[in-house]
Amino acid sequence: MDYPSKVLSKAIEEIAGLPGIGRRSALRLALHLLRQPSSQGISLGAAIQGLVTDIKYCKECHNFSDQEICDICNDDKRNAELLCVVEDVRDVMAIENTGKYKGRYLVLGGKISPMEGIGPNQLRIDSLERKIKSHTIKEVIFALSSTMEGETTAYYIYKKFKDQDVMFSNIARGIAVGDELEYADEISLGRSIINRTSYNEAGL
Amino acid sequence: MDYPSKVLSKAIEEIAGLPGIGRRSALRLALHLLRQPSSQGISLGAAIQGLVTDIKYCKECHNFSDQEICDICNDDKRNAELLCVVEDVRDVMAIENTGKYKGRYLVLGGKISPMEGIGPNQLRIDSLERKIKSHTIKEVIFALSSTMEGETTAYYIYKKFKDQDVMFSNIARGIAVGDELEYADEISLGRSIINRTSYNEAGL
Numbered sequence: 055m056d057y058p059s060k061v062l063s064k065a066i067e068e069i070a071g072l073p074g075i076g077r078r079s080a081l082r083l084a085l086h087l088l089r090q091p092s093s094q095g096i097s098l099g100a101a102i103q104g105l106v107t108d109i110k111y112c113k114e115c116h117n118f119s120d121q122e123i124c125d126i127c128n129d130d131k132r133n134a135e136l137l138c139v140v141e142d143v144r145d146v147m148a149i150e151n152t153g154k155y156k157g158r159y160l161v162l163g164g165k166i167s168p169m170e171g172i173g174p175n176q177l178r179i180d181s182l183e184r185k186i187k188s189h190t191i192k193e194v195i196f197a198l199s200s201t202m203e204g205e206t207t208a209y210y211i212y213k214k215f216k217d218q219d220v221m222f223s224n225i226a227r228g229i230a231v232g233d234e235l236e237y238a239d240e241i242s243l244g245r246s247i248i249n250r251t252s253y254n255e256a257g258l
Numbered sequence: 259m260d261y262p263s264k265v266l267s268k269a270i271e272e273i274a275g276l277p278g279i280g281r282r283s284a285l286r287l288a289l290h291l292l293r294q295p296s297s298q299g300i301s302l303g304a305a306i307q308g309l310v311t312d313i314k315y316c317k318e319c320h321n322f323s324d325q326e327i328c329d330i331c332n333d334d335k336r337n338a339e340l341l342c343v344v345e346d347v348r349d350v351m352a353i354e355n356t357g358k359y360k361g362r363y364l365v366l367g368g369k370i371s372p373m374e375g376i377g378p379n380q381l382r383i384d385s386l387e388r389k390i391k392s393h394t395i396k397e398v399i400f401a402l403s404s405t406m407e408g409e410t411t412a413y414y415i416y417k418k419f420k421d422q423d424v425m426f427s428n429i430a431r432g433i434a435v436g437d438e439l440e441y442a443d444e445i446s447l448g449r450s451i452i453n454r455t456s457y458n459e460a461g462l
Binding site: 056057058059060061062064065067068069071072073074079081082083084085086087088090092094095096097098099100101102103104105106107108109110112117118119120124125126142143144146147150151 | 260261262263264265266269271272273275276277278283285286287288289290291294296298299300301302303304306307308309310311312313314316321322323324328329330346347348350351354
């Protein structure tokens with residue numbers, strides 16, 4: 055489709071470069087912005103530019119941060135003996151959102167995937183090594199995807215550091231809360247039987 | 259959800275201000291931008307700011323334009339006797355896309371809608387009046403929504419200018435190409451019977 059204006063056409067092209075947004079949605083968003091006070095578009099544009107130019111990563115855990123060391127790594131009240139290994143910053147947010155974890159994190163930045171050409175060297179295994187060898191950590195918790203790549207990554211880390219003075223654990227796999235047994239896949243159901251927990255009145 | 263960085267949080271808040279984009283999608287888009295070279299985010303931000311600050315409207319038809327008068331109004335090869343009245347710039351693009359119309363346009367900027375508090379004074383009826391009274395236009399074609407508001411708008415314009423030396427027409431309503439009769443609504447089907455056209459071999 056031809057657009058009647060070059061600035062409109064440029065904006066549509068750029069917006070449609072985002073994943074999941076086609077040219078038709080991009081046009082809809084552009085026309086929406088034109089119906090709002092121009093301050094909204096200016097502020098949106100500035101926030102996007104600020105995001106890609108000003109974002110910083112924590113030197114300790116590689117999560118996003120506004121300072122050199124993030125709020126989680128800087129929080130003395132958190133248990134420095136627990137280190138939760140995740141693939142992505144989104145996983146940190148998801149776990150923090152549960153309010154159930156009070157240790158620290160390490161964001162690997164991906165998982166080992168020969169198909170996508172990602173090997174251990176592209177992940178922050180060196181950061182993990184430094185942390186394990188500092189002897190403050192007692193338990194490394196794998197919170198990785200329950201996929202071939204996630205399990206390969208956990209196994210690689212386990213093999214590399216199993217002789218170090220540290221314990222390894224995996225987050226529980228099983229039937230999600232609210233799921234019906236009838237529709238659960240057999241691998242999850244099998245794991246939830248093997249890893250059953252003692253019953254208590256709180257149901258936790 | 260708390261975000262680990264203020265620039266991330268600001269970007270998510272701004273992106274989620276767009277229609278149809280929730281906070282979860284906004285986070286996904288922000289993380290996507292952070293995985294790309296930062297030039298992409300800078301260019302996207304600049305295009306959005308450019309859109310809201312630099313967009314111009316044609317003085318004749320109120321469509322978007324890079325110049326004072328848009329390419330359509332400036333095109334001497336187009337029929338200046340035909341004026342297609344539409345609600346929105348999107349409608350101009352849609353009609354231009356068919357390649358079937360070679361006249362000019364007038365973008366009303368909405369339709370009369372007492373429910374949303376939009377009366378004739380908020381629309382560009384004054385522009386239309388100037389055009390009709392200039393006596394170059396012979397036919398005003400209504401290409402408005404087939405809704406109560408669209409028909410009210412057409413009726414208002416018709417009543418106001420019916421004594422002028424100009425013909426009024428409406429785009430054809432009927433069964434869309436590719437539709438099966440069985441599933442068509444009765445009003446469209448009824449109109450397509452009343453407004454039947456003589457059969458020709460091209461099927462047009």
